[in-house]
Amino acid sequence: MYLIDHDKLRLSVAPMMDWTDTHCRVFHRLLAPNARLYTEMVHAQAVIHGDRDRLLGFDTVEHPVAVQLGGSEPAHLAQAARIAQDWGYDEVNLNVGCPSDRVQAGRFGACLMKEPALVAECVAAMIDVVDIPVTVKCRLGVDEQEDYDLFRAFIDTVAATGCNTFFVHARKAWLQGLSPKENREIPPLRYDWAYRLKRERPELTVAINGGITTTAQVHEHLQHGDGVMIGRAAYHEPYVLHEMQASLFGGEPAPRADLLRAWRPYVEAQLAKGVALKHLTRHVLGLFHAQPGGRAFRQILSEGAHKPSADWSLVEQALAATQRELRPAA
Template sequence: MNSSLWKFATAPMMDWTDRHCRVFHRLLSRRALLYTEMVTTGAVIHGDRKRLLGFDASEHPVALQLGGSEPADLATSAKIGEEFGYDEINLNVGCPSDRVKDGRFGACLMAEPDLVGDCVAAMKRAVQIPVTVKCRIGIDDQDPEVALDRLARAVVDAGTDALIVHARKAWLDGLSPKENRDIPPLDYDRVYRLKAALPHVPIIINGGIPSIEAAKQHLAHVDGVMLGRAAYQDPWRLLAVDPELFGEAPQHATMREALAALEPYIARELARGVRLHAITRHLVGAYHAVPGARAFRRHLAERGVKPEAGIEVLREAVAMVEERAAAAVVTYA
């Protein structure tokens, strides 16, 4: 398996990486591997599949992340995902929320590596596309040296095509999901040691990585890097992915160009009855730390939520940034 597929990815994030977000991110990078929000096997099998799994063709390569612990249900869901056209199926073994724990999937599966291996094996038998796992380095009082090795060996033996490791423990007893994103200390060296122990397995590192420059440093030790909040909250960082990590011309040279390229998609979605805010809520960080960023955010927040809001709202917000940028140049001169 060519590990370059996983050289750079944006993380699956609940309530954030929906199809509108992914279309926007694709306009910032041709090469980034995009991930869906986690979808449970029950939702895939019994829910509205078109609504839950539908995506725009421009998103490729895009991976479907599944939540579940029943091998048969995961195999069925993986097959459905493959039929929808996804490029990869990913199993969530890292989410620490109570709802996930009660459903016996997510990070609590770190305690059941053999079951995770069975799940991966079932999915591998069901599909021809890559099957991957996203996990933590351990949970609660587990020793990460032992827990991560056991999980990794189980899924590698089952045929996983890559392993994505969030370099923190998940504390299921005593910390909220939000606290689990910051309080347990990061241990990147533990992930590096895993890669050294499994040289032929693509290992992707995740957790607290703030920039593309930091990603380049990690790539000296592992096969790939996954950005989460940094990519979502400061999406302008993705403009550097193609030139900095792949040595290729950027998808679009500026955020203004990318947002202009997003307009045809917005127009199609508005025509389908989608509210503008469903799309523009993912754009609020587009101009972070740039003159006019606050006005951009405020305009989208105040005008974009109105039922009649159209594409002109985004154009007006971008114009505010451009005006302030021009004024800053004149003032400096």
């Protein structure tokens, strides 16, 4: 099995349900040419039996791009991983971190933290049938688990399969009593566990996820781990992702308007295929967050993109609103 070089995982964008679709990923690729991108989680059974064009379709500019799978049946995950490889994905990532009730009912996601042997069996089954890397995104534990040694034992059990890359969301999950949103905010972050794992298992690639919102934080985490995975900050304030790209890989950050206009050919190609503008522009609403005209930019797109006639001219109208607020008063 091919393994990912540490250096290629310095920056990645987390898989986020309902957010990181192909339109979002193409925009993120413009913002961060060196970042690794991840799909929304898709269940292995959906990959096997569902609409693969809709579930797995991506643009070639997205490379390197990984598919995140959910599931707990080794044979199904192996079949889905093989399909993903055939579709051209660069990596298969197993979700062992999502705490939603629906996911638990299907016996996948964060509840699998309680079943390390099953996770290892699933990972081994995928490794056996693909040549691309198989990786795991996990939590520190679930519910009352407060034992670092238990977390490390989980990692060791899975790593014994040959999997060497772990994206660690540095907080545990409560399987009952907290919503998925609350599980991203309430359990305390314990980056020290991820740092310690890397110290004690230096042969593993450990990327740190959870609560990372600034370039300064990125550089701090990279003193202790191999990479950072950015989640909500990359979506709600996408220019932050661009600033991280520039800080890590060199170059001056580009103006927000230039980045958005670089997306125009893709947007117009999608419009020509019948995709509504609202499905595209929802991913860029935060581009001018906390900037002059940012509220007007968001409002123009939010109110106009759903109209059947909406096209790129609406985006230019929104951009013009940001420029008006920069002009000095007469």
